[in-house]
Amino acid sequence: xxxxxxxxxxxxxVFSAIILLGYGVNFLFFPEVQIKMSGGxxxxxxxxxxxxxxxxALGIGCILVIRNPIKQGIFVTTVCIGSIVxxxxxxxxxxxxxxxxxxxxxxLVPAIVLTVMAILLWLSIRxxxxxxx
Numbered sequence: 001x002x003x004x005x006x007x008x009x010x011x012x013x014v015f016s017a018i019i020l021l022g023y024g025v026n027f028l029f030f031p032e033v034q035i036k037m038s039g040g041x042x043x044x045x046x047x048x049x050x051x052x053x054x055x056x057a058l059g060i061g062c063i064l065v066i067r068n069p070i071k072q073g074i075f076v077t078t079v080c081i082g083s084i085v086x087x088x089x090x091x092x093x094x095x096x097x098x099x100x101x102x103x104x105x106x107x108l109v110p111a112i113v114l115t116v117m118a119i120l121l122w123l124s125i126r127x128x129x130x131x132x133x
Contacts, residue, residue: 002073003005005127005129008120008124008127009069009123009124009127009131009132010066010069010122011074011120011126012065012076012117012120012121013063013069013121013124014062014066015116015120016058016059016079016083016117016120016121017059017060017062017063017066017115017117018059019059019113019114020055020056020058020059020062020079021055021056021059021060021080023052023055024052024053024054024055024056024057024058024059025052025056026052027049027051027052027055028049028051028052028053028055028056029052031045031052032045032089033046034048034050035100036093037103038102038103038108046114051076054122055122058079058082061075061079062079068085069128069131069132070109070131070132071075071085071132071133072132073125073129074131076121076124076125076132077125079121080118080122080125083114083115083116083117083118083121084114086110086114087110087111087112087114087115087118090108090110090111090114091107091108091111093107094107094108094111097129107126108123
């Protein structure tokens with residue numbers, strides 16, 4: 001039974017690591033691509049580079065937790081909360097800050113991906129309590 005619980009946790013963390021590392025690399029090394037895709041006004045790229053570093057660190061943390069998930073509930077909960085809050089912010093942007101000049105799929109697609117990520121992590125936390133805590 002514990003192995004089955006651990007499997008959902010591993011799947012959730014692998015999914016989270018892929019998403020976080022992918023966006024982290026993009027924001028850290030190629031911020032101009034993200035800005036151009038959004039259709040937003042050009043800004044100095046250093047304003048968004050640091051997001052990439054944080055996302056890379058969280059992605060690497062997910063990989064470390066996959067290797068040894070014992071007593072790592074605080075980290076998994078933190079990534080879950082971060083996903084929820086960020087998804088809500090992106091939904092808010094999509095619903096209330098609609099502007100025809102922006103590519104709003106740039107907000108909606110990550111919001112959906114983060115919602116899936118948060119649900120997977122939340123289910124993993126609930127199912128793997130004895131492993132994580």
